[in-house]
Amino acid sequence: MAAYSAISSYSRVQLLHLLQGRPQRSIAELCEATGLHANTVREHMQRLIDGGYVVAETEKRTVRGRPRVLYSAASPDEASPIAQRKARDAARRGDLMRRVLPGAHAAGLPTEALHQLDALTDDLGDAGFDPLVDESALTVDLSPCPHGTATDADRRVLCHVHLGLMDGVLAQAGGPLRVAGMAPSCDPTQCVVRLAG
Template sequence: MTTGRPTGYSAISSYSRVEILHLVQEQPQRTIAEIVAATKLHPNTVREHLQRLIDEGYVVAAAEHRTTRGRPRVLYSAADGIAATSAVQRRKVIAAAERGDLMRRVLPGEDPELAPDALHQVDALVEDLIDAGFDPLVDERDLTIDLTPCAQATAQAAHREVLCQVHLELMQSVLAAAGGPLSIDGMRPSCDPNECVVQLMLADAGRVPTPA
């Protein structure tokens, strides 16, 4: 399923925003000045990118707690669904669960492989991936999400390692915000740089074995 949105719609279609996300994922509570120094972008550009990421629920901002006089700085962290929570992200996962439940009632099929809380996690993750420009294919039995072909890996081939790491962190954040037993186990290895299959893991079932 695709959204028909134009290229560039996604908040993470810009590598500059991906780079900023990578920075705040690696080290939370960064300042504008720190991000500017790391990216060499203009401060106004960094502010615009951060606002876009905040609007999408990927980044949260908080005022610095100061014990001395002076204006507190604004600190930016990646939303992780646990320590750094985003109200935008939370609204999204609730709405995705409601739409998923409605769809399953209207279009009944085989009984789901997953429990309701895990299904709601998948609902939230799939909607987030679609919004990001992917076309996810979910296998509830094998607990995989196939994102092949990954257009972003082709467009940003020189930055594939960072892109993959950022996307996996974003996916884990959505799963954590939705609440439930599923988490990201990693990407299945492939010789094809455009192939992307993400392995999920059930908290109460341990690691899902990856086929040889």
């Protein structure tokens, strides 16, 4: 099973991890932190921007010289137009499905929360996951985790990035839901994400 298509390489996961930890980073800073070549980092950043996970902003300079491009993980404070468009499209499709299949969503969630779940389900589906959303329990089951066999250190980074991306999708969609964390499990292939609203 593929992970998020925009972060199918561990190098992009590492870059996103750095941006989630501290926004407004330049290519030079990202190269220094990862040991990757500048052209490789630029390619990775463009893939992440195209996926709606990263936003780029030209530095505002008060001195002479070429301004740098600064990169940040998409968030409510650093909105991605691509992520916002994806969320609107998902909400339209979800509304259509709810009209066609009335009663399919019986949890009594407000429309904004349903639109958030639409966006999250679409994003995870586009990435190759088959999420099982429980609207009553507010959980998203992604088991079996395709990264369950990764080393503990790599899995911590992967989980942190994935949870951050999921929370970003929910935030970009607008509404009350946020990622609360992962349900504890002794089996690393089990991945159930808890939401709160």
